[in-house]
Amino acid sequence: MSPEAFIRQLHADGYQNGQPGWEVDWDDAPLPYKLYRGLPAFSLSSDIPLTLEARETPAEPNLKDIGHFLWYAYGLTQVSHSFAVPVEKCRRFVPSGGGLYPNELYIYLRTAGIAPGVYHYDAAHHRLVLLREGDYDSYLARALGNRCDMSSCFGVVLVSTMVWKNAFKYNTFAYRLQGLDSGVLLGQMLEAAKRFGYTSSVHFRFLDRAVGHMLGLSPREESVYAVVPLSARRGNAWIDGGSIAPVHVTADELCRELPVVRLDYHLRSRTVKELPQLTGMNEASSLDTLLSIRRFEPAGRAESGLQSVFLPLVKRLTYDLAAASRARYSPESEFVLHRVTEQQLAALLHEATASFAYRNDLDGAGEMPPTRVALYGCFHNIEGVPDGAYRYDASSHALRRALAGDHRLRLQQGMTLHNVNLFQVPICLHIAGEADHLISQLGFRGYRIQQMEAGMLLQRLLLASVALGMGGRPLLGFHAGSCDELYRMSVHGRTSLVQIPIGYYRPHPRVEMGLHD
Numbered sequence: 001m002s003p004e005a006f007i008r009q010l011h012a013d014g015y016q017n018g019q020p021g022w023e024v025d026w027d028d029a030p031l032p033y034k035l036y037r038g039l040p041a042f043s044l045s046s047d048i049p050l051t052l053e054a055r056e057t058p059a060e061p062n063l064k065d066i067g068h069f070l071w072y073a074y075g076l077t078q079v080s081h082s083f084a085v086p087v088e089k090c091r092r093f094v095p096s097g098g099g100l101y102p103n104e105l106y107i108y109l110r111t112a113g114i115a116p117g118v119y120h121y122d123a124a125h126h127r128l129v130l131l132r133e134g135d136y137d138s139y140l141a142r143a144l145g146n147r148c149d150m151s152s153c154f155g156v157v158l159v160s161t162m163v164w165k166n167a168f169k170y171n172t173f174a175y176r177l178q179g180l181d182s183g184v185l186l187g188q189m190l191e192a193a194k195r196f197g198y199t200s201s202v203h204f205r206f207l208d209r210a211v212g213h214m215l216g217l218s219p220r221e222e223s224v225y226a227v228v229p230l231s232a233r234r235g236n237a238w239i240d241g242g243s244i245a246p247v248h249v250t251a252d253e254l255c256r257e258l259p260v261v262r263l264d265y266h267l268r269s270r271t272v273k274e275l276p277q278l279t280g281m282n283e284a285s286s287l288d289t290l291l292s293i294r295r296f297e298p299a300g301r302a303e304s305g306l307q308s309v310f311l312p313l314v315k316r317l318t319y320d321l322a323a324a325s326r327a328r329y330s331p332e333s334e335f336v337l338h339r340v341t342e343q344q345l346a347a348l349l350h351e352a353t354a355s356f357a358y359r360n361d362l363d364g365a366g367e368m369p370p371t372r373v374a375l376y377g378c379f380h381n382i383e384g385v386p387d388g389a390y391r392y393d394a395s396s397h398a399l400r401r402a403l404a405g406d407h408r409l410r411l412q413q414g415m416t417l418h419n420v421n422l423f424q425v426p427i428c429l430h431i432a433g434e435a436d437h438l439i440s441q442l443g444f445r446g447y448r449i450q451q452m453e454a455g456m457l458l459q460r461l462l463l464a465s466v467a468l469g470m471g472g473r474p475l476l477g478f479h480a481g482s483c484d485e486l487y488r489m490s491v492h493g494r495t496s497l498v499q500i501p502i503g504y505y506r507p508h509p510r511v512e513m514g515l516h517d
Contacts, residue, residue: 003284003444006277007437010176011495013416013479022171028269030165032090032101033076033124035266040130041122042114044070052195052322061154061198061232063113067128069196070121072325073157073189074105092123093325094184094459095474097177100166103185104222106158106215108136118214131216131263139257140227142249143210144203145290147361148229152238157228158211159185163221163279164272172277176476179448180498182225183455188325190358190456191463193230195321201239201359203227204449208286210254216261221272223282225448239359251288284444306400309385311346313397316354319467327466330473331505335424338504342384344468345427346397348502349375351464353394356457362442362449369394372438373453374494376487377429378407389486402488410486411499417477425501429472430483431457432494454497465502472502 001009009015044067052072071077078091089099096102105121107128117133137150150156159182166181167174186202193200204226211224231238357369375392377399379385387406390399412422422428431454438446458474465472480496489495 001277003281004439006172006175006281007439007444007447010173011437011480013481015173024169025271028271029168030162030267030269030272031124032099032165033122034104034120034162035122035124036120036129036131037264037266039263041125041127042119042130043125043127046126050322051320052192052325053320054195055197061111061196063111065196066107066109066111066155067126069192069198070105070107071126072192072195072322074103074121074123074185075126076123077326093328094181094188095328095330095462096181096184097166097174097476098169100169102161102163102165102174102178102181103225104160104162106131106160106224108140108156108158109154110135110137111154120215132214132258132261136214139210139214139254143207143214143254144227144229144361145205147203147239148201149238150229152233153229153231155230157189157230158215158224159189159226159228160215160217160222160224162267163223163275163282164267164269167275167278168269168273172275174275175278175281176451179225179451180455180458180474180476182448183452183457184459184462185455186226186228186452187356187456187459189228191321191355191459197232198230199233199235199238199359200228200230201361203229203361204452205287205290205361205445207249207251207254207288207290209251209288213251213255213260214258216263219282219286220279223286226452249289281444285448287445306391306402308393308396309390309399309401311349311397311399312343314343314347314350317347317351317464317467319463321463324463324466328462329466329471329505329507331471331501331503331507332419332473333421334505334507335421335471335473335501335503336506337381337424337426340382340426340470340503342382345379345382345385348427348461348464348468349377349392349394350397351467352457352460353392355460355464358456370453372450373431373433373457373497374492375429375457376402376432376483376489376496377427378411378486379427380406380408381426391487391492403486407486410482411478414479414482415475415477416479419477420473420475420501422501425503427502429461429500429502430487430496431498431500432484432487432489432492433497435489435493435495451497458498458500461500461502469504470502471505472500475499475501 119128161178483496
């Protein structure tokens with residue numbers, strides 16, 4: 001199957017996995033975290049701060065703060081046991097398809113208190129495991145296309161995806177989940193970085209094999225999806241967002257500079273099946289050269305004369321990220337219908353889109369909300385907003401109505417798994433993106449970039465909903481074609497990527513225990 005056909009199949013209504021009769025062997029399930037063996041390990045401080053407000057950072061961030069930052073981004077935070085479904089699970093602050101957490105974090109550190117080098121963040125033990133010791137500034141700078149001044153950074157986080165960690169359950173559908181999971185992790189990480197006073201930039205385009213070679217990864221098992229340099233410097237002078245000079249280096253040339261490292265790790269599964277479609281997609285998305293890097297230019301879209309509802313002007317929400325992260329919950333049958341005010345809806349949409357602004361290697365050095373994903377929503381029982389299906393126009397803070405009326409029945413009928421009663425939900429949002437999944441502009445790498453940016457916006461929506469006393473449930477089990485028609489998305493050349501019901505809820509009884517001091 002061609003990569004184009006595979007991506008179309010992933011987004012076909014009702015698609016679940018690529019092999020009929022696929023059976024999940026739960027007894028041989030992988031661990032939700034990677035455990036390296038026989039390597040030097042350095043424990044991080046377990047004295048986790050229970051509040052996380054924005055604060056100033058010293059010129060040289062210390063190892064204690066970096067450990068706290070990693071924990072808030074992707075540490076193990078909670079053990080949950082539900083009485084409704086007697087399953088005990090370890091949780092993190094970000095949602096994950098099936099609670100399987102396919103991502104891993106690596107960090108290149110140059111800070112006091114630890115030898116400079118490349119480390120794996122061992123979430124199970126909250127520690128760093130040394131993979132390579134040494135100075136890799138030049139190597140990483142060239143792998144990123146010389147678009148970042150590494151001398152200004154104290155660390156570089158690399159977000160990877162391990163194929164088998166969720167493919168053992170979801171088969172080829174795991175590819176879609178891996179992009180979204182990487183995105184919500186990036187969203188949480190960038191929010192945590194703001195609270196610690198770090199500036200950051202997300203790099204989606206880099207020399208894949210060179211970065212994987214540095215980490216000692218097997219490309220058939222694990223791929224880096226994003227690279228995030230961190231700096232204590234204010235502003236963006238350390239990021240080159242202008243015209244990029246050609247970088248005359250290939251992945252092969254960089255790989256030859258470092259010896260191969262063979263690292264032993266444990267993932268528990270005795271049998272790891274081959275999934276050639278996923279391997280093929282990662283190969284098709286890989287970059288071996290960065291000669292053609294240029295600023296991404298979004299396609300222009302014609303506007304139609306839609307009826308508008310201008311929302312009240314609101315200030316940015318202020319909330320404790322630590323408290324919001326602990327309180328985040330994904331309701332299913334627990335939603336209860338309560339009236340939402342126009343002010344609350346305005347605050348939710350404004351906060352999510354405003355906090356989504358970030359520096360990246362597609363839009364230049366400025367911090368702005370990307371235009372590659374858009375926000376739509378069906379609203380019911382919102383004070384001051386007539387029932388209907390709308391597109392949110394962040395530039396004018398207005399709702400553009402595509403179709404009037406209560407659409408909860410249509411949305412409920414479009415669910416492929418009826419685990420949420422949408423009649424109890426006042427807000428049902430849809431994150432949408434280019435219908436060609438950015439392939440025409442960015443090649444097959446564009447698809448996973450689109451999924452990651454959808455996940456980044458999703459995490460901002462979930463955090464904003466918590467700050468307003470509500471909960472949100474990310475869903476992929478819905479008929480995207482029906483939603484596209486509802487919003488008249490074809491006018492803008494878009495398609496629905498994620499569905500997020502948001503509202504008040506009454507959680508089922510469950511026992512929870514936080515994994516921090």
